[in-house]
Amino acid sequence: MKYESASILIAFFGLTSAAPMPAPKNVFSIPRAMLRGREVPQEHSHNRFLDGVRVNLNIDNPAKIQDPVFGLLGNAAAAAGAGSITNLDCLHQATADQAFTNAKAAGNVTGQADALMYAALERNTGSVGLASVICNETAVNPEIEAVQQHQDPASTGAAATNKAVVLALAKQLASIGADPQEALLSGTFAPGKIGDTTGAGNTCDVADDVEGCIFSQNLLVDDATAAEITAAVAGIASSSSSSSASSASNSTAAADTAAASACAASVTATVVSSAGAAKGTATAAATTAGTNVQTFTGTLGGAAPPVISSSGTRPFTVNGNTFVGEGAALQRSCSIQNTACSNAANSGSLAGTSVADCNAQETACNAAASAKVKRAALDFGTCSDPAIEFAAGLDGRTENSFQAVNQVDFNHGSALNIGVIASFVCQQLSSSCKAGADAIAACATAQTAAAAATGQAAADAFNSALGVSAAKLKFQRRSVDTPAWI
Numbered sequence: 375m376k377y378e379s380a381s382i383l384i385a386f387f388g389l390t391s392a393a394p395m396p397a398p399k400n401v402f403s404i405p406r407a408m409l410r411g412r413e414v415p416q417e418h419s420h421n422r423f424l425d426g427v428r429v430n431l432n433i434d435n436p437a438k439i440q441d442p443v444f445g446l447l448g449n450a451a452a453a454a455g456a457g458s459i460t461n462l463d464c465l466h467q468a469t470a471d472q473a474f475t476n477a478k479a480a481g482n483v484t485g486q487a488d489a490l491m492y493a494a495l496e497r498n499t500g501s502v503g504l505a506s507v508i509c510n511e512t513a514v515n516p517e518i519e520a521v522q523q524h525q526d527p528a529s530t531g532a533a534a535t536n537k538a539v540v541l542a543l544a545k546q547l548a549s550i551g552a553d554p555q556e557a558l559l560s561g562t563f564a565p566g567k568i569g570d571t572t573g574a575g576n577t578c579d580v581a582d583d584v585e586g587c588i589f590s591q592n593l594l595v596d597d598a599t600a601a602e603i604t605a606a607v608a609g610i611a612s613s614s615s616s617s618s619a620s621s622a623s624n625s626t627a628a629a630d631t632a633a634a635s636a637c638a639a640s641v642t643a644t645v646v647s648s649a650g651a652a653k654g655t656a657t658a659a660a661t662t663a664g665t666n667v668q669t670f671t672g673t674l675g676g677a678a679p680p681v682i683s684s685s686g687t688r689p690f691t692v693n694g695n696t697f698v699g700e701g702a703a704l705q706r707s708c709s710i711q712n713t714a715c716s717n718a719a720n721s722g723s724l725a726g727t728s729v730a731d732c733n734a735q736e737t738a739c740n741a742a743a744s745a746k747v748k749r750a751a752l753d754f755g756t757c758s759d760p761a762i763e764f765a766a767g768l769d770g771r772t773e774n775s776f777q778a779v780n781q782v783d784f785n786h787g788s789a790l791n792i793g794v795i796a797s798f799v800c801q802q803l804s805s806s807c808k809a810g811a812d813a814i815a816a817c818a819t820a821q822t823a824a825a826a827a828t829g830q831a832a833a834d835a836f837n838s839a840l841g842v843s844a845a846k847l848k849f850q851r852r853s854v855d856t857p858a859w860i
């Protein structure tokens with residue numbers, strides 16, 4: 375998979391060696407023109423782990439590796455950012471190793487986990503089905519040494535190879551006190567077709583997708599089941615990933631303490647209470663200060679772990695893993711709860727509970743999450759969506775005009791000037807609907823946006839500023855008001 379053409383690589387060399395070193399925290403991005411020429415790379419598919427490695431690599435980077443992204447490229451392209459690393463088959467490992475060393479010195483369990491995850495990511499190779507070379511050097515850290523990269527899912531024996539990669543990674547995550555189930559997130563895509571001359575495969579590569587497009591586009595294929603991971607780490611779990619803080623191993627406790635003091639300037643370390651921790655999956659017990667936005671109350675197999683909302687670019691934290699969006703974080707929390715519940719059901723420790731019960735609980739947990747995220751939309755008070763439509767035939771007019779779709783809450787004749795309707799809607803929101811301040815402010819913005827356009831574009835501008843849709847509202851009203859047989 376992931377074909378890179380030679381001529382483009384020459385261009386790549388020239389430009390990247392001339393480019394300044396990317397500043398820490400900046401996502402290294404290949405110029406657009408190059409992205410167009412290169413076919414199906416995937417080095418940005420798991421961006422969240424590259425971000426974590428970048429932060430920790432930059433603490434101390436004696437080899438002057440330019441960015442973690444180079445370790446995931448084919449050797450020819452990797453050379454441009456390898457610093458003093460000459461064995462390019464080992465740039466990936468060397469990058470992970472250095473980041474792990476730095477994170478360990480800082481007592482940063484998340485940083486160590488990110489380095490391990492990164493070490494397990496697949497590297498680009500020349501064609502669909504071609505596996506990458508395994509590094510022949512020994513890593514400084516035994517944890518990194520124990521982890522190899524994923525291989526192209528279309529390559530020979532990939533399913534077994536990649537499962538072994540994930541299980542080995544899970545053991546190392548457990549050994550440092552991180553969540554072993556996270557190992558699944560290092561997985562790759564569905565196999566591409568051998569002989570596909572476009573090299574298209576099933577990959578994605580979006581440089582500015584903060585989370586990673588394999589997650590946001592839902593392309594990740596699991597290499598193992600949650601139960602297989604739990605079984606693989608069984609011997610390790612008791613010494614380092616026990617859910618209860620009081621039984622945490624000394625080394626984990628020490629790492630957490632170090633992590634806590636390293637973070638003390640900006641966050642308060644708290645211990646995830648045993649009630650809030652999913653059994654067997656609770657990990658590094660340091661969480662950032664903030665509010666728990668997980669409100670789901672189901673407790674089969676233990677409560678869903680807290681989703682801590684704080685500030686920053688990745689404001690949501692679940693068991694030490696950070697997320698950009700609340701929805702994704704809540705979903706993760708529900709999934710962790712399901713894993714704990716399923717493990718308990720399978721082991722017989724939850725009498726009368728089956729895996730199906732756990733799955734039903736996860737469905738309910740996700741439903742509560744999406745209702746919650748939706749509610750976070752604007753508060754229109756007692757009124758429904760104030761969408762405006764632009765259509766012919768309103769009020770018996772022959773020409774196109776503007777009107778609120780919901781004539782019950784926003785009863786006003788149609789107008790040729792959207793300003794008339796927009797200002798009426800905003801007035802109603804505040805006086806009659808008793809809408810929230812957020813909606814009233816958004817309506818003022820929507821009014822301005824609408825005034826800057828004409829026709830359908832004006833209606834669209836108004837609606838999108840308020841997060842509503844005329845078409846959706848009309849459809850909903852039709853399905854409520856009009857029986858299907860009419």
Ligand SMILES: *[C@@H]1O[C@H](CO)[C@@H](O)[C@H](O)[C@H]1NC(C)=O
Pocket residue numbers: 425426427429430477480482483484485486488633636637
């Ligand atoms: C630990 O490393 C992660 C990246 O893996 C980073 O986001 C976080 O800020 C680091 N924590 C501290 C306390 O430096």
Ligand SMILES: *[C@@H]1O[C@H](CO)[C@@H](O)[C@H](O)[C@H]1NC(C)=O
Pocket residue numbers: 461510511
């Ligand atoms: C690893 O492979 C490289 C390139 O083939 C070779 O130059 C080097 O000597 C090998 N190193 C070890 C430790 O085997």
Ligand SMILES: *[C@@H]1O[C@H](CO)[C@@H](O)[C@H](O)[C@H]1NC(C)=O
Pocket residue numbers: 613622623624
């Ligand atoms: C932790 O350290 C204490 C005292 O040093 C020791 O008694 C205990 O067995 C250790 N616990 C673990 C899980 O290693």
